[in-house]
Amino acid sequence: MTHNQTSAIVxxxxxxxRSRNRWTIFEILFWIATxxxxxxxxxxxxxxxxxxxxxxxxLSVDLVLGYAGIITLGHAMFFGLGAFTAGILxxxxxxxxxxxxxxxxxxxxxxxxYVTSFLIVRxxxxxxxxVTLGLGLLTFELANSLRWLTGGTDGLxxxxxxxxxxxxxxxLWGYTxxxxxxAVLFLGFLICRLVVSSSFGLALRGIRENVQRMPAIxxxxxxxxxxxxxxxxxxxxxxxxxxTQTTNTVTLEVLSFQRSADVVVMLILGGTGRxxxxxxxxxxxxxxxxxxxxxxxxxxxxxxxxxxxxxxLFMPKGILGGLxxxxxxxx
Amino acid sequence: xxxxxxxxxxxxxxxxxxxxxxxxxxxxxxxxxxYSGPFADAAKQLEAGVTLYIQKHGDEVAGKKIExxxxxxxxxxxxxxxxxxxxxxxxxxxxxxxxxALTPEAVGVAxxxxxxxxxxxxxxAATSSIIDLSPYMVRTSVTIPQVNYALGxxxxxxxxxxxxxxxxxxxxxxxxxxxxxxxxxxxxxxTILGAxxxxxxxxxxxxxxxxxxxxxxxAVYIFVPGGAQPAxxxxxxxxxxxxxxxxxxxxxxxxxxxxxxxxxxxTARGVITTFHYTLERDDPLNKEFVDGYHAANNGRSPxxxxxxxxxxxxxxxxxxxxxxxxxxxxxxxxxxxxxxxDSPRGPMSIDPETRDVVQTVYIxxxxxxxxxxxxxxxHEIPEVKDPLHGAAK
Numbered sequence: 001m002t003h004n005q006t007s008a009i010v011x012x013x014x015x016x017x018r019s020r021n022r023w024t025i026f027e028i029l030f031w032i033a034t035x036x037x038x039x040x041x042x043x044x045x046x047x048x049x050x051x052x053x054x055x056x057x058x059l060s061v062d063l064v065l066g067y068a069g070i071i072t073l074g075h076a077m078f079f080g081l082g083a084f085t086a087g088i089l090x091x092x093x094x095x096x097x098x099x100x101x102x103x104x105x106x107x108x109x110x111x112x113x114y115v116t117s118f119l120i121v122r123x124x125x126x127x128x129x130x131v132t133l134g135l136g137l138l139t140f141e142l143a144n145s146l147r148w149l150t151g152g153t154d155g156l157x158x159x160x161x162x163x164x165x166x167x168x169x170x171x172l173w174g175y176t177x178x179x180x181x182x183a184v185l186f187l188g189f190l191i192c193r194l195v196v197s198s199s200f201g202l203a204l205r206g207i208r209e210n211v212q213r214m215p216a217i218x219x220x221x222x223x224x225x226x227x228x229x230x231x232x233x234x235x236x237x238x239x240x241x242x243x244t245q246t247t248n249t250v251t252l253e254v255l256s257f258q259r260s261a262d263v264v265v266m267l268i269l270g271g272t273g274r275x276x277x278x279x280x281x282x283x284x285x286x287x288x289x290x291x292x293x294x295x296x297x298x299x300x301x302x303x304x305x306x307x308x309x310x311x312x313l314f315m316p317k318g319i320l321g322g323l324x325x326x327x328x329x330x331x
Numbered sequence: 332x333x334x335x336x337x338x339x340x341x342x343x344x345x346x347x348x349x350x351x352x353x354x355x356x357x358x359x360x361x362x363x364x365x366y367s368g369p370f371a372d373a374a375k376q377l378e379a380g381v382t383l384y385i386q387k388h389g390d391e392v393a394g395k396k397i398e399x400x401x402x403x404x405x406x407x408x409x410x411x412x413x414x415x416x417x418x419x420x421x422x423x424x425x426x427x428x429x430x431x432a433l434t435p436e437a438v439g440v441a442x443x444x445x446x447x448x449x450x451x452x453x454x455x456a457a458t459s460s461i462i463d464l465s466p467y468m469v470r471t472s473v474t475i476p477q478v479n480y481a482l483g484x485x486x487x488x489x490x491x492x493x494x495x496x497x498x499x500x501x502x503x504x505x506x507x508x509x510x511x512x513x514x515x516x517x518x519x520x521x522t523i524l525g526a527x528x529x530x531x532x533x534x535x536x537x538x539x540x541x542x543x544x545x546x547x548x549x550a551v552y553i554f555v556p557g558g559a560q561p562a563x564x565x566x567x568x569x570x571x572x573x574x575x576x577x578x579x580x581x582x583x584x585x586x587x588x589x590x591x592x593x594x595x596x597x598t599a600r601g602v603i604t605t606f607h608y609t610l611e612r613d614d615p616l617n618k619e620f621v622d623g624y625h626a627a628n629n630g631r632s633p634x635x636x637x638x639x640x641x642x643x644x645x646x647x648x649x650x651x652x653x654x655x656x657x658x659x660x661x662x663x664x665x666x667x668x669x670x671x672x673d674s675p676r677g678p679m680s681i682d683p684e685t686r687d688v689v690q691t692v693y694i695x696x697x698x699x700x701x702x703x704x705x706x707x708x709x710h711e712i713p714e715v716k717d718p719l720h721g722a723a724k
Contacts, residue, residue: 042421043418044418044422046414046417046421047414047418050410144502152503152506153503154434154435154461154503155438155439157438172420172421172446173421174417243410248413248442249409249410249413251407251408251409251410251435251439253406253409253410258405293402293403294402297367297401297403298366298403
């Protein structure tokens, strides 16, 4: 940080934060590009909508893992809670209105996130991984044993999602589900962007870099962590509810360890601690999986593994980190 | 303006695809299976059944060439199966959806099958109710109630057992097996002394088996997933002295399939199982099927997945012959209803009302044949329907 910058922060911190977070031309182009599948790849819309949902989930994990440094291997717990909330609402109570289902899914996950956050802030490092992993596995088994509610291993049937605003029907090609998922992803992204570019976001990065120093400068790091964990859980829950609504199915798989682990792989591929890293990671993982599994359905995981190793070895900050180093946009 | 041009281009593209589909002389079959992950072996066996059928009968039927497109669900993922089915329909323009080793896969696809009007062949997924989810679904495997309800009735009526204890794994298929065996057993006048459930991944059954022994039943009905469990439960039962002929052991066929028999050893002797396919059954069609399967798969034996895939393909071929190559879902499902044929498993048919499989259920006992333990058919119950559709008597 140069001398000029330091003095700018001292003069007006708020203006400094704003100046660092203006929308760049790359960002605007990126979001315009996300509309491309609607016009140019109509046969890939269902994949695109799954990518958007996974990207939203990856964003939520990036908030806690990339920004606040909470290493989690159990975030599928919140994704699954949101997914089952939306599913149970429709299948057991006959309420299929999408927007309210989405919000309720997010609220249930947020509540679970708030409660578990008290446990999360007490532990660090390896213990943190174990606690998140354990909570994830417990939720999975709970859903498995509550067969009357969740459908057990067979999954929930009889979910039907109503038209969005009573007008847009979910079609076979996936126009509605992609547009819907993309809109929710964009809103989720705006919230995440707001969070990470605020002073609260700076505090989170401070916690990630050196948790001991934060109390010394008068920052209540535990409260910050609880807050971001709850926000992240809410977004993950919304992503889960979105998956339920666009596919009209929920199985125990939404809570699986595999889902928690895959999302961490996506973050590492794309680059942690960058919101676009989460989105790019989800795009690369799912598109690669789709293409590779098309070539050989049995062994596609091999190539993902090789890609992951290559990225970790040659681009330790992820693909986006590597790219930004290439074009010398250090941050 | 740009928007309108893009929309016209998109429309033009989709129109071009549609006409392409009409002109084609191939029938595309989308095979949705868990090729990767913990159920990969089931997918492999099922596909081996499918390819064996194509190998034997050629890849041309009613003037059309059969083309397989394989898609991997990675396990019981309903949402992935649904997306794959959508893609198969809109991107690959398939005419028929097939496969489905696991129930959630079929659940996810049901809506797509209905909306796209595609014949959907369930080649394994064995939960009874899923067939009701779409009018385009047809099943060529088995349902858990079908074989276990029949066993429950048989146990009372033919084997003269008056009371029994059930011990099943605590998951969906286990619950279905427990309730359908109990239904058949009590309807025929038997009494269930007690019903216990064990964790799905359970290495030690001794405590549960002790409880069974304390109630001193004439017979025990067990249901556990494959892998290490058959050997573990076999050992626990033998250790407590609960073994045939003093106490009858009943189970569904997977318990004593050939690989499990090897790991169970002597403890398997006398176990009575119920199943729709018996590898060792003496029948020319079955012999031809098993020999062909061995030759194509390095000596590996076919199992329930293989026979489901094989007969599923048979149904597709025969339906196409009946419709003269018309691959529309409505024509094919009409052709499939009521179809009956001789399969390597024995005579089977498709119920015209429920589109579910109707077949012979075999009661087998593990006996020594030429110095080797194997399943020997001791009773055949012909034309068994799924009891949950109210078809049972």
